[in-house]
Amino acid sequence: MSFSTELLIKVGIVLAIAPAMALACTLLDVKGSAWMQRRPGPLHVGLRGFIFPLAAATKYLQKETIIPDEVDEPVFKWAPAWVIAAVMGLFTIIPLSPTLIVRDLELGVFFLLAISSISTIGVLTAGWSSANKFSLMGGLRAAGQLIAYELPLILSVVGVVIQAETMSTVGIVEKQIEFGFPFIIAGQGLAFAIFMIAATAEMMRTPFDMPIGESELVMGFMTEYSGIRFLIFYISEYINLFVMCAIAATIFLGGYHFPFLPTEWVNFYGPLVMLGKTFGLVFLLVVVRWSFPRFREDQLQTLAWKVLIPLSLLNIMATSIMKVVF
Amino acid sequence: MATTMDPNNLPFLSEASVSVEIETEDMTLNIGPQHPSTHGVLRLVAKVNGEKIYNVEPVLGYMHRGYEKLAEVRTYPQVTTLVNRIDWVSGFANEIPFIAGAEKLMEIEVPERAQYIRLILTEMARISSHFVFNGAFPLEIGALTPLFLAMEDRERVLDLLESVTGGRFHPNFNRIGGVKPAAGAGPTTKKDIQDLPAGFYHDTKIAMEKVLEAVERFENLIGGNEVFKARTKNVGILTKEVAEEFGVSGPILRASGVPFDLRKYSDYLPYDNFDFDIPIGQNGDCYDRWYVRTAEMRESAKIILQAIDSMPSGPIQSKVPKVIKVPKGQTYVRAENPKGEMGYYIISEGGLGPYRLKIRTASFSNISILPVMLEGALLPDLIAIMGSLDFVLGDVDR
Numbered sequence: 002m003s004f005s006t007e008l009l010i011k012v013g014i015v016l017a018i019a020p021a022m023a024l025a026c027t028l029l030d031v032k033g034s035a036w037m038q039r040r041p042g043p044l045h046v047g048l049r050g051f052i053f054p055l056a057a058a059t060k061y062l063q064k065e066t067i068i069p070d071e072v073d074e075p076v077f078k079w080a081p082a083w084v085i086a087a088v089m090g091l092f093t094i095i096p097l098s099p100t101l102i103v104r105d106l107e108l109g110v111f112f113l114l115a116i117s118s119i120s121t122i123g124v125l126t127a128g129w130s131s132a133n134k135f136s137l138m139g140g141l142r143a144a145g146q147l148i149a150y151e152l153p154l155i156l157s158v159v160g161v162v163i164q165a166e167t168m169s170t171v172g173i174v175e176k177q178i179e180f181g182f183p184f185i186i187a188g189q190g191l192a193f194a195i196f197m198i199a200a201t202a203e204m205m206r207t208p209f210d211m212p213i214g215e216s217e218l219v220m221g222f223m224t225e226y227s228g229i230r231f232l233i234f235y236i237s238e239y240i241n242l243f244v245m246c247a248i249a250a251t252i253f254l255g256g257y258h259f260p261f262l263p264t265e266w267v268n269f270y271g272p273l274v275m276l277g278k279t280f281g282l283v284f285l286l287v288v289v290r291w292s293f294p295r296f297r298e299d300q301l302q303t304l305a306w307k308v309l310i311p312l313s314l315l316n317i318m319a320t321s322i323m324k325v326v327f
Numbered sequence: 328m329a330t331t332m333d334p335n336n337l338p339f340l341s342e343a344s345v346s347v348e349i350e351t352e353d354m355t356l357n358i359g360p361q362h363p364s365t366h367g368v369l370r371l372v373a374k375v376n377g378e379k380i381y382n383v384e385p386v387l388g389y390m391h392r393g394y395e396k397l398a399e400v401r402t403y404p405q406v407t408t409l410v411n412r413i414d415w416v417s418g419f420a421n422e423i424p425f426i427a428g429a430e431k432l433m434e435i436e437v438p439e440r441a442q443y444i445r446l447i448l449t450e451m452a453r454i455s456s457h458f459v460f461n462g463a464f465p466l467e468i469g470a471l472t473p474l475f476l477a478m479e480d481r482e483r484v485l486d487l488l489e490s491v492t493g494g495r496f497h498p499n500f501n502r503i504g505g506v507k508p509a510a511g512a513g514p515t516t517k518k519d520i521q522d523l524p525a526g527f528y529h530d531t532k533i534a535m536e537k538v539l540e541a542v543e544r545f546e547n548l549i550g551g552n553e554v555f556k557a558r559t560k561n562v563g564i565l566t567k568e569v570a571e572e573f574g575v576s577g578p579i580l581r582a583s584g585v586p587f588d589l590r591k592y593s594d595y596l597p598y599d600n601f602d603f604d605i606p607i608g609q610n611g612d613c614y615d616r617w618y619v620r621t622a623e624m625r626e627s628a629k630i631i632l633q634a635i636d637s638m639p640s641g642p643i644q645s646k647v648p649k650v651i652k653v654p655k656g657q658t659y660v661r662a663e664n665p666k667g668e669m670g671y672y673i674i675s676e677g678g679l680g681p682y683r684l685k686i687r688t689a690s691f692s693n694i695s696i697l698p699v700m701l702e703g704a705l706l707p708d709l710i711a712i713m714g715s716l717d718f719v720l721g722d723v724d725r
Contacts, residue, residue, distance in 0.1 A: 034471070034472075038471070038475035038476065039475060039479060040475055134357075138378075138706070208469065208554050210469065216363050216469065216710050217709075219362065219363060291471065292470070292472065292548075292552075293469075293470060293554045293555075294465055294468040294470035294555050294558055295469030296554060297558060297705060297707045297708070298706075298707060299378075300558075
């Protein structure tokens with residue numbers, strides 16, 4: 002098979018899987034919230050609520066695209082593309098099994114951090130080009146937030162990289178199999194907590210949803226978007242949720258590996274184990290989202306710069322010392 | 328400040344000082360009249376620099392319905408329909424001071440049982456209003472879940488109100504000299520007027536138990552939430568002195584540490600028969616305003632349970648003429664409504680309706696402190712402070 006055919010097939014598979022996973026995450030979010038809020042609608046209406054995400058997506062597709070006069074049209078139109086491209090790109094390095102991966106990159110973790118910051122451009126341009134003061138404030142808040150939380154995200158993974166001696170995601174999982182423990186137990190529990198907090202902030206989910214902050218900024222950088230462009234923002238938010246949880250499951254929870262199952266069958270049960278772990282983490286974030294109010298912008302920055310970054314530096318130091326000693 | 332220096336010619340690096348002054352323009356941010364968290368159609372013209380607010384000017388009147396003028400061309404029984412709609416979150420409580428004012432001018436003694444029914448329903452209106460606050464305030468600072476829980480819990484109280492008055496929001500239940508026979512009471516005859524629906528005491532007791540449970544749940548879910556505390560503690564501090572100067576009333580005044588509650592200081596309803604506390608706050612911040620309202624729900628439930636137990640029997644309507652004419656005179660009756668002090672100044676020239684009706688509403692006076700409180704606040708704090716004032720635009724504009 003030539004490189005281009007292989008690439009086409011892989012891109013096709015990712016394009017099919019990503020929205021499906023976004024729909025699954027939406028469903029989990031909606032059902033989780035309905036369960037926590039005692040709302041009967043999403044639990045009973047329409048095949049016990051299971052067709053809700055499809056109905057919502059169809060609704061957005063039908064909506065008229067409204068582009069206000071004052072907006073910077075090309076920038077405005079392309080902004081959602083940046084965001085969804087960034088989150089789709091992250092699928093490259095998620096291993097569902099040792100062989101079921103788009104590309105096992107040598108610099109896998111580095112690739113994750115590089116690609117995930119592209120979405121900042123999309124969010125910032127969306128806020129700037131909308132010609133709306135609320136959008137502008139939302140875009141600026143988003144930029145500040147994404148920059149601030151990129152650092153703890155990187156630094157928390159560094160500890161794992163030091164311990165695993167590799168940046169490849171498959172390599173990291175193999176190392177955990179070798180240890181017999183996932184990294185969350187084998188010394189990187191703090192890093193896992195930091196990673197999850199920073200990832201929540203990256204995804205702009207409550208309690209870190211100030212860029213959207215509907216009670217303050219109406220809809221933040223998305224205020225002027227409608228129809229399919231709004232849908233793209235919405236879907237990429239959920240794809241991002243899936244991807245970030247999948248990466249956390251890979252790096253900290255042992256990925257496709259499940260203890261006591263024969264390793265030679267990993268290609269069969271691997272994807273199921275991986276999806277199980279990922280949706281477990283998604284559910285955790287759903288519960289967090291529906292239990293907390295949102296922080297204030299300055300509290301968010303304080304948390305990043307004064308708590309998470311020093312803690313993750315401390316984690317790197319401790320990991321390095323342990324690495325040298327043992 | 329702006330002295331230029333050559334960085335290469337400095338004797339010591341420590342003497343270098345950054346003297347860059349960035350010239351920024353203030354941005355005028357128009358919040359409302361259509362905005363998710365202005366409780367309707369309040370408009371705030373805010374001068375902001377980044378997230379910081381320099382100056383806020385509230386613009387009112389988008390919902391002015393001219394109730395004071397409308398009341399002049401209506402008869403006294405018709406006016407209660409209007410005043411229901413002033414603060415629609417606690418419709419029943421709005422009727423009380425107006426009816427009490429008219430009764431005072433006509434010198435009518437209201438039967439004790441009618442007084443008790445009024446008192447129970449007023450406290451229910453207070454509970455339902457504070458339930459809405461417990462849902463709306465967390466929503467404004469970003470938590471959606473309490474809203475749904477509060478709405479579900481409020482429904483129990485509204486069901487009771489509906490079973491007695493026939494209306495959930497706009498009961499129009501008070502008559503001059505008493506209350507209407509209950510809606511759910513079945514057929515009434517002249518000899519045997521049933522005033523409360525069957526099973527009302529029992530249902531009320533169950534509902535109040537549920538309210539007490541709900542209050543405890545909110546104290547854990549909202550008050551015990553670290554993010555909620557971070558967002559509300561020491562935010563929007565309103566000192567005792569400023570609150571008194573601006574004529575602030577109700578839970579906001581009590582949160583600033585002034586134990587002033589008209590239920591204790593006025594006799595428009597027989598509150599002195601009951602044992603209840605007035606919760607007051609320490610710092611006057613947003614957290615205290617939440618705390619005072621939530622604690623008040625518990626006190627209201629206590630009052631209702633006591634009233635149910637000591638309910639007197641007797642008529643619910645005293646003898647009044649068929650055509651109600653209020654003798655010449657003027658009076659001012661004020662009451663402690665869920666939002667604060669509400670008063671009606673009635674001037675009667677002896678006609679069928681009031682000659683002039685001045686309505687003093689709590690929300691209007693309460694939001695007059697917005698420009699003072701919001702100066703120097705951050706934009707997210709603006710929303711938190713506005714939410715903690717718990718105003719209703721119908722109550723502001725009338």
